[in-house]
Amino acid sequence: MNLGIFDTALLTAAIVAAVPILFAGLGELVSERAGVLNVGLEGMMLFGAFFAFLGADMTGSLVLGVLIGVAAGVALAALMALLSVEAGADQIVVGIGLNVLAAGVTGYLYETAFGGDQVILSTIGNWSVPGFDRLPVVGETFFDASPFTYLAILLVPTVWFLLYRSNWGLAIRAAGEMPEAVDAAGINVRGVRWAATLWAGALAGLGGATLSIGQTGVFTEGMTAGRGFLALAAVIFGKWRLGGVVLACSLFGSADAVQLRLQATSSVPSQVWVAIALAAGVAVGYALLRGRRLGVGASLAAAAVIGVALALAIAQPELNLPSQLWLAFPYILTLLALAGFVGRARLPKALALPYHRADADAP
Amino acid sequence: MSARRIFYAAEPTLFSVLVAIVALAIAMVIVALSGNSPAAALEALWEGAFGSTSRIASTLNAMVPLVLVALGWIFAFRSKRVNVGLEGQMLIGGALSAAVALEIGGLPLAVHLPLAVLAGLLGGALYAGVAAWMWARRDVNEIVSTLMLNLIAVQVISWLVRGPLQIPGSDLSRTAPFPDSSRWPQLIADTALRWDVLVPVAALVLAAFVLNRTTFGFRLRLTGANEEAAEHAGVRVKRVGVTALAISGGLAGLAGSSVLIGGQTGTMTDGFAAGIGFEGIAVALLARNSPVGVLPAALLFAVLQQGGGLMEARLGIPSNLVLVTQGLVIVFVAAGTFLLRRRRRARVSAAGTGTGQGAVVDGSAVEGVA
Numbered sequence: 001m002n003l004g005i006f007d008t009a010l011l012t013a014a015i016v017a018a019v020p021i022l023f024a025g026l027g028e029l030v031s032e033r034a035g036v037l038n039v040g041l042e043g044m045m046l047f048g049a050f051f052a053f054l055g056a057d058m059t060g061s062l063v064l065g066v067l068i069g070v071a072a073g074v075a076l077a078a079l080m081a082l083l084s085v086e087a088g089a090d091q092i093v094v095g096i097g098l099n100v101l102a103a104g105v106t107g108y109l110y111e112t113a114f115g116g117d118q119v120i121l122s123t124i125g126n127w128s129v130p131g132f133d134r135l136p137v138v139g140e141t142f143f144d145a146s147p148f149t150y151l152a153i154l155l156v157p158t159v160w161f162l163l164y165r166s167n168w169g170l171a172i173r174a175a176g177e178m179p180e181a182v183d184a185a186g187i188n189v190r191g192v193r194w195a196a197t198l199w200a201g202a203l204a205g206l207g208g209a210t211l212s213i214g215q216t217g218v219f220t221e222g223m224t225a226g227r228g229f230l231a232l233a234a235v236i237f238g239k240w241r242l243g244g245v246v247l248a249c250s251l252f253g254s255a256d257a258v259q260l261r262l263q264a265t266s267s268v269p270s271q272v273w274v275a276i277a278l279a280a281g282v283a284v285g286y287a288l289l290r291g292r293r294l295g296v297g298a299s300l301a302a303a304a305v306i307g308v309a310l311a312l313a314i315a316q317p318e319l320n321l322p323s324q325l326w327l328a329f330p331y332i333l334t335l336l337a338l339a340g341f342v343g344r345a346r347l348p349k350a351l352a353l354p355y356h357r358a359d360a361d362a363p
Numbered sequence: 364m365s366a367r368r369i370f371y372a373a374e375p376t377l378f379s380v381l382v383a384i385v386a387l388a389i390a391m392v393i394v395a396l397s398g399n400s401p402a403a404a405l406e407a408l409w410e411g412a413f414g415s416t417s418r419i420a421s422t423l424n425a426m427v428p429l430v431l432v433a434l435g436w437i438f439a440f441r442s443k444r445v446n447v448g449l450e451g452q453m454l455i456g457g458a459l460s461a462a463v464a465l466e467i468g469g470l471p472l473a474v475h476l477p478l479a480v481l482a483g484l485l486g487g488a489l490y491a492g493v494a495a496w497m498w499a500r501r502d503v504n505e506i507v508s509t510l511m512l513n514l515i516a517v518q519v520i521s522w523l524v525r526g527p528l529q530i531p532g533s534d535l536s537r538t539a540p541f542p543d544s545s546r547w548p549q550l551i552a553d554t555a556l557r558w559d560v561l562v563p564v565a566a567l568v569l570a571a572f573v574l575n576r577t578t579f580g581f582r583l584r585l586t587g588a589n590e591e592a593a594e595h596a597g598v599r600v601k602r603v604g605v606t607a608l609a610i611s612g613g614l615a616g617l618a619g620s621s622v623l624i625g626g627q628t629g630t631m632t633d634g635f636a637a638g639i640g641f642e643g644i645a646v647a648l649l650a651r652n653s654p655v656g657v658l659p660a661a662l663l664f665a666v667l668q669q670g671g672g673l674m675e676a677r678l679g680i681p682s683n684l685v686l687v688t689q690g691l692v693i694v695f696v697a698a699g700t701f702l703l704r705r706r707r708r709a710r711v712s713a714a715g716t717g718t719g720q721g722a723v724v725d726g727s728a729v730e731g732v733a
Contacts, residue, residue, distance in 0.1 A: 090697055093648065111683065
């Protein structure tokens with residue numbers, strides 16, 4: 001069977017695209033579950049990307065660079081927490097402000113520090129796991145990968161344990177649903193939200209560092225190019241659940257990889273259509289297995305997607321989808337999910353609402 | 364007592380002025396730290412914005428989309444809808460306006476130009492309508508949906524300027540120049556100032572009137588202050604919210620249209636909205652969501668934009684400093700709004716006798732302060 005463009009190189013490209021947004025997504029997941037909608041994620045990633053690059057260039061150590069990038073993300077997140085958690089300012093407005101600020105600060109410092117020179121650092125390179133890297137298909141992608149990839153994969157069970165199996169996780173999730181209850185249990189809601197926000201900043205910084213010194217070895221102005229928002233979309237599309245976020249990041253990474261590959265071809269190969277039909281079929285099957293009943297609209301839409309994709313796979317017309325469609329695909333999918341066409345997503349109840357204690361807070 | 368009254372009434376305005384001054388001061392500290400003279404930087408900033416007729420014209424021209432976007436934010440915000448999709452609505456409105464400008468030929472200016480302007484309004488309103496519909500019918504938070512729609516709009520424009528609207532016989536990613544019949548005529552010859560400068564003026568007067576003097580404006584404020592109470596008073600909250608979002612998007616669409624058919628280059632390129640959709644939010648915040656306050660706030664941002672250019676050209680100070688200043692303004696305003704509210708609350712509870720009077724006066728939402 002000819003898998004066409006679905007080779008291991010595509011899988012590797014998908015992982016490379018997914019890792020930065022997975023870092024940021026795992027950060028944002030925790031922060032949103034705690035009730036903090038961090039729109040400034042993009043800015044924190046950009047901070048991480050730039051300061052990691054600057055740090056690596058100045059100290060000559062990539063590891064120190066990564067740490068500096070993470071610290072920069074945390075610093076910006078601390079500002080976010082100070083304003084929105086501590087002072088109760090509007091989270092959305094603060095987030096937008098931080099994005100603008102981060103674009104300005106990184107651009108200004110980059111021009112001041114490097115002038116017009118394009119500095120290229122060597123990246124960390126791949127670490128192979130002896131033995132496993134010989135495995136077919138997964139060996140090349142998962143066992144001869146960048147340390148950032150290993151770190152991202154290891155973070156998934158860590159976040160799972162943190163969110164769902166620890167007392168902290170319970171406090172975090174409760175702070176996003178019913179902060180009064182957390183308060184009544186004698187836990188400091190603001191403290192929980194501070195920690196969750198800083199965690200998001202750290203991981204966004206790490207995601208940014210992955211982009212600059214992990215994968216490319218360069219920094220360019222505005223290099224995150226919307227990946228922070230993509231991570232935000234992944235958290236929403238993943239319905240604020242860990243498994244969902246991981247799946248969303250994989251899907252978005254794959255779309256990006258396919259888009260890159262298709263730019264070189266004149267027509268969408270039939271394998272892509274088959275894959276789309278399969279994905280839609282699996283999604284429907286999963287929904288039915290979970291005992292969800294599909295409405296008339298959803299059933300018709302699913303049937304239409306599968307039918308059209310199969311027809312295109314068989315007819316193989318000379319058809320090239322614009323790459324912009326693939327790039328917009330994650331956001332379109334997220335909107336559909338929000339509107340309840342791809343399963344209902346439910347926001348944490350206290351998301352984006354500042355918490356004021358009824359009595360003690362009044363000055 | 365009355366002097367104190369005046370001070371309290373003026374406090375928000377004083378606060379905004381203070382925010383602008385502090386943000387500028389921090390920017391100047393940064394300038395000094397990177398080895399430039401703040402005095403020279405301020406001089407360049409001033410000259411870049413007001414140094415000649417042509418520069419003043421450019422500054423006024425830069426105010427046009429800022430004022431429109433800020434009014435758009437205010438309209439939605441009066442009913443407590445948070446439209447962070449103004450950037451996307453600018454892009455789609457502008458694109459529709461550009462399509463009308465390019466694809467319909469042989470019309471006189473008196474027909475073609477109004478059509479192109481209307482297309483901008485409509486495009487922005489419809490695009491905001493998507494978010495409005497999702498909010499009203501599917502209970503989707505408009506903050507999240509408008510953020511997603513922004514990112515989709517970016518891709519739509521990227522596709523348009525490389526696909527259907529690309530300049531024929533070229534691989535440049537831009538459209539052909541708009542025909543003169545679709546462009547705003549120049550107001551002062553050989554400057555950036557075109558007649559579209561009147562659009563935000565008209566929009567401002569209209570917005571102030573609608574918001575403060577009509578039943579619709581009252582419904583908006585009522586909905587914004589307390590949705591449940593408004594519902595009980597017979598206001599159709601969903602309809603009010605949808606209308607507010609559509610008007611908000613329409614104003615952003617007008618801004619996008621103005622950037623294109625009222626702009627200097629006369630073509631559409633990638634990213635022509637250039638973050639104005641977010642800058643306009645900062646303008647509205649600095650204006651404390653008052654339509655009249657938008658004018659001085661937009662002027663400040665336009666001065667930064669235009670003066671920043673000369674600062675870079677003359678002194679080599681990266682124009683990203685402007686972004687830093689704008690970001691500081693947004694962050695300070697967000698923080699200060701909270702502090703002001705707290706001061707007012709403290710005042711009210713000190714003045715009142717604690718019989719519940721305070722809670723009524725403290726309905727800060729009525730003033731449209733988040």
